[in-house]
Amino acid sequence: MTTAAARPSVLTSRDLGPAPERQVARDILRNGLFALPVALLIGFIGWGTSGLGSVGFAAGLILANFWLAAVLLGWAARISLGLLMGVSLFGFLIRIGLISVAVLAVRDQAWVEPVPLGVTLVVAHLGLLFWETRFVSASLAFPGLKPTTSEES
Numbered sequence: 001m002t003t004a005a006a007r008p009s010v011l012t013s014r015d016l017g018p019a020p021e022r023q024v025a026r027d028i029l030r031n032g033l034f035a036l037p038v039a040l041l042i043g044f045i046g047w048g049t050s051g052l053g054s055v056g057f058a059a060g061l062i063l064a065n066f067w068l069a070a071v072l073l074g075w076a077a078r079i080s081l082g083l084l085m086g087v088s089l090f091g092f093l094i095r096i097g098l099i100s101v102a103v104l105a106v107r108d109q110a111w112v113e114p115v116p117l118g119v120t121l122v123v124a125h126l127g128l129l130f131w132e133t134r135f136v137s138a139s140l141a142f143p144g145l146k147p148t149t150s151e152e153s
Contacts, residue, residue, distance in 0.1 A: 025070030032063050043116045053111040058120035065095050
């Protein structure tokens with residue numbers, strides 16, 4: 001029988017398996033870049049060059065947020081699951097704070113239109129996450145994206 005001292009703690013355990021975070025983030029970035037021209041066109045048609053700049057700025061913030069989340073989660077998982085939990089919660093709060101600071105820093109610039117900026121931040125964040133749920137595997141056997149099946153076999 002093993003004692004509690006001999007068993008590894010969940011908080012000090014670490015994940016040395018494959019890192020699906022970057023794979024998922026790369027897919028989100030690819031989908032975001034695919035949808036970006038449409039969003040930029042809508043911003044330009046609705047608000048001119050100010051709308052174009054606002055949508056582009058918001059899209060840059062969103063894509064940077066997803067990539068930073070993947071990097072931080074992958075880094076923390078390799079160290080300990082306790083750190084992973086802390087980075088998940090506090091990393092989210094810090095990244096949202098950084099997005100807020102970035103928006104507040106440019107809000108009075110001539111090229112900023114608040115409506116396309118805000119709509120892009122909310123709709124693109126949620127849209128990319130909901131879109132990605134179609135491709136993320138809910139299985140521990142295939143962490144990350146669902147495996148693709150070859151039609152040739």
